[in-house]
Amino acid sequence: MDPTMVIIFSVLIAFIVFIAIIIVKNILTPKKISSIKKLIKTGKLQAAQRTAKGLLAKNPRDYEAHYWLGEAYLADKKAELAFMEFKTVNQHAVFNGDIPEAPFRKKMGDLYLQFNQPDDALKEFLLLTKLDPRNADNFFTVGKLYEETGQLTPALGFYQKACLMDKRNAKAHAALANLLFRSKQFAEARREIDTAIKIAPDLFSNYYYLGKILKESKEYPAAIKAFEKAQRDQEIRQRALIERGSCYMIVEQTDNAIGEFDHAIKCAKNDASQETLFARYFLAACYEKTHRIDKALEQWEAISKRNKKFRDVPAKLNQYKDVQTNDAMKEYLTASPQQFMELCKKAAKTGYNLACQKIEGTNYGCIMLATEDKADSWMNVRKQIFLVQFYRESNAVDEGVVRRVMDTVKDKGYYKAVIFSSSGFTVEAINYAENRQVVLAGKEIVENILARAGV
DSSP: OOHHHHHHHHHHHHHHHHHHHHHHHHHHHHHHHHHHHHHHHTTOHHHHHHHHHHHHHHOTTOHHHHHHHHHHHHHTTOHHHHHHHHHHHHHHOOOSSSSOHHHHHHHHHHHHHHTTOHHHHHHHHHHHHHHSTTOHHHHHHHHHHHHHTTOHHHHHHHHHHHHHHOTTOHHHHHHHHHHHHHTTOHHHHHHHHHHHHHHOTTOTHHHHHHHHHHHHTTOHHHHHHHHHHHTTSTTTHHHHHHHHHHHHHHTTOHHHHHHHHHHHHHTOSOTTSHHHHHHHHHHHHHHHHTTOHHHHHHHHHHHHHHOTTSTTHHHHHHHTHHHHHOHHHHHHHHOOHHHHHHHHHHHHHHHHOEEEEEEEEOSSEEEEEEEEOOTTTTSOOOOOOEEEEEEOOSSOBOHHHHHHHHHHHHHHTOSEEEEEETTOBOHHHHHHHTTSSEEEEOHHHHHHHHHHTTO
16 A cells, blocks of 8 residues: 555544544533432432542543532532542633533532621622622622621621512521611611511511610510510520610619519520620629628629630639628528527617618618717707718729718718728729718728628
């Protein structure tokens, strides 16, 4: 055969083989991809994974195969493996129709969130707002991601867009209401949360936001009712109980507040969570207010075991350390109102030789009018009246209290005032009392008088 013809024939054969390979590849690969889709759809996930891996063994740059392998892993609940495949697709693939980009971006964003990469998730959902601009959920998610990173202005804008695009998106209206509440736009917040509740009355988390708004507006009875409904959502039940208890505290229904905080502690899923610590902290405040210091100490100690620096708990434990070692001070701080007034009579007599003429309880302790207990009291002499006040609050008595006491002494024509305080006095109060007709009996003096009185 002519050598020229041999060469031509060889080139022709090679060309035909090359074309055949391309044709076979183009015919078989779509069939392979199609078979992966079918296997995933019918739940044969292991077979789908094997098929995809087979394609990638021949061509590691087959990003469509990477995508469907990721889908197979995702369906098989192997999120970490799916995440690796999708990241490969995200870095290299050209989205030309073979890979559905919008669904891919959604799954990619969800995986970034699952693996705690919110910045990358935000990029995906921002792309989705352009790829699928009519989907309000994408705008809502972007708003949520901005809010979680403290970028409230863009968050507000995306929530507003989500609400405009889907006027019946209850979650978007509720999120917008919460953000408006945080920015102190209370009227607008109320309008949005009312809309959310109207759309989805069984979405009980919305009642929590309503309760917060009502509480800020000082509509406490309505807020208490809203927080009661919010408790039906198990995720926010503890927070709703705490908020409900705080409302009762504000309106001075302390026993009701104690019940709410105690309930919040009992339903805690995590004894070290901030919510549980705050429930204990507020419960201790209620016990302290009602002079059940032993119970308050139990709560402060429980908090201290979890967080030694929580708010002013170290100071509280230090302030009341005498309760555990000093029986007289414990009695002063924890006695019932009637017992406390009897104790105060003894303290006035022992400390300043004053005989009680009239006494009544107050929210801070008690107030007494007394006269000097002199041996010549039988004489028809006008007795000088002393105004005596007893404080058993946690805060030191300030200058304002002393001023008001002295104003009363002056207005009523009393001879002198005596102020007992288990927490002492501020520097300003001590300075103000100098050279005035008032005696300040601080903690150490009170302890000494109680000891001499045999308390």
